[in-house]
Amino acid sequence: MQTLLHVLVTALTLAMLQTLAASAQxxxxxxxxxxxxxxxxxxxxxxxxxxxxxxxxxxxxxxxxxxxxxxxxxxxxxxxxxxxxxxxxxxxxxxxxxxxxxxxxxxxxxxxxxxxxxxxxxxxxxxxxxLQNVCTTWHESPIKTIGQAQQREVVVGAAGATSNTALMPKVLNALLDTKFRVIAGYHPGAGLTLSIERGEVEGICGLSWSTMKASRPHWIKDKLLNVIVQLGMEKLPDLPDVPAALDLVKDPHKKRVLMLILMRQExxxxxxxxxxxxxxxxxxxxxxxxxxxxxxxxxxxxxxxxxxxxxxxxxxxxxxxxxxxxxxxxxxxxxxxxxxxxxxxx
CATH class of the missing domain: 3.40.190.150 (Bordetella uptake gene, domain 1)
Known part of the structure; x- marks a missing residue:
């Protein structure tokens, strides 16, 4: 018992000395x-x-x-x-x-x-x-609008199962009746880039607009993307003609759910x-x-x-x-x- 008490006292003393040393520095x-x-x-x-x-x-x-x-x-x-x-x-x-x-x-x-x-x-x-995410399809895809994504399946690439690129398509499927099918497991950098450029997937949904501008500027400069919907609390100045998901969700309860989801992007x-x-x-x-x-x-x-x-x-x-x-x-x-x-x- 005395040994245990001695160990505890020693540990507390060391902790106090470390704290005092940190505060003095x-x-x-x-x-x-x-x-x-x-x-x-x-x-x-x-x-x-x-x-x-x-x-x-x-x-x-x-x-x-x-x-x-x-x-x-x-x-x-x-x-x-x-x-x-x-x-x-x-x-x-x-x-x-x-x-x-x-x-x-x-x-x-x-x-x-x-x-x-x-x-x-x-x-x-x-x-x-x-962070304001967007959903995009490759320029060769016939899917040019969010309405078309509600009509037929659209295969999109994603990183890990908990990444925005995996989750946001599922959110839109539930709240906007889109038909995105997620293929997850791509490297969040080069893997996603190659997945769409090689035609392995038709688009990416849930990647931020600023990320695309920073890491894939040629996609935007060369007009290689169809941006079909944006996911943010406010619309992006760069994309005035692209509809916002919040404006498309009419049910008040669903809108509140989406607002909470989008709040984490802020x-x-x-x-x-x-x-x-x-x-x-x-x-x-x-x-x-x-x-x-x-x-x-x-x-x-x-x-x-x-x-x-x-x-x-x-x-x-x-x-x-x-x-x-x-x-x-x-x-x-x-x-x-x-x-x-x-x-x-x-």
Missing amino acids: SVEDFYKGRQIDLIIGGGAGGGYDVYYRTLARHMGKHIPGNPTFVAKNQPAAGGLAAASAIYTTAERDGGTIGAFANNVTMDPLFGAIGARYEPLKLNWIGSIGK TGRPIAAPPGVPEDRLAALRRAFEETMKDPAFIAEAGKLQLEIEPMTGTQIQAMLTEAFATPKEIVAEAAALLTPPAQKK
């Missing part, structure tokens, strides 16, 4: 000469990867001590693995942060398997921009630190993110890469998630049924 001292691991919950070469690696090249100079960023891709489970790692195993000292797909912010609300984290307990740093490209990061370091990370969003060099590079910058602060993300997690249970249950296949629910 300035933010600049901590980050000087350090590398920050940026865990990207998306595939190499994809739209998320392009955005986050661009951020990584500029954010360090806005953090006291000027640390460098090391980007590491962890795309498994639609980014849920990366978020779970940030929440459960990452060091909570501010030396590791996560950069996720938009679904990460709300998937635990919908009961997604693999979501071993609590979004409201993560320390949100900010989001580079909103956080777009979110970045978070683990729970328990010292407050001064978290504040420095948030401040550095906001300064980077205004940095002329970052803005210039983003422009060259055709990245759309429409940032949200960490505080704004937290407020939006608080609202989403307060949604009536019946609406959440219906949205979850569309977003999480029964075999994958907790």
Whole structure:
């Protein structure tokens, strides 16, 4: 008994000493000469990867001590693995942060398997921009409108089973009576690109417009796509003549379900630190993110890469998630049924 008590006292003492040491070390001292691991919950070469690696090249100079960023891709489970790692195993000292797909912010609300984290307990740093998905077919496809997709089967390519490209076609099938058939399992970067260019699938539904502009600009420049519907809370300025799914859903209850589903896109490209990061370091990370969003060099590079910058602060993300997690249970249950296949629910 005394041995066990001794072990507990020793552990508590060490924890207290570590806490005191962390609090005594300035933010600049901590980050000087350090590398920050940026865990990207998306595939190499994809739209998320392009955005986050661009951020990584500029954010360090806005953090006291000027640390460098090391980007590491962890795309498994639609980014849920990366978020779970940030929440459960990452060091909570501010030396590791996560950069996720938009679904990460709300998937635990919908009961997604693999979501071993609590979004409201993560320390949100900010989001580079909103995410507004579209459904497209290849220019050789006879399907040119959403109405035609309601008349016959349209085969679309998708990444993992929990990715937007797999889930959004199913959402539209349920709420708009479309006839999308999903072929999942493609690499979220090159795999999806080749799937449609080789004619293995007829289209892609649920990939963001900004992702296409960033990672596949020739598709747009050379008019290789038919954009048949857009999935966002607001219509994109680039696509004034493409109908919005929210406008097409007439039933008020179904519209509310769709609005909750689309709300998770508003956080777009979110970045978070683990729970328990010292407050001064978290504040420095948030401040550095906001300064980077205004940095002329970052803005210039983003422009060259055709990245759309429409940032949200960490505080704004937290407020939006608080609202989403307060949604009536019946609406959440219906949205979850569309977003999480029964075999994958907790």
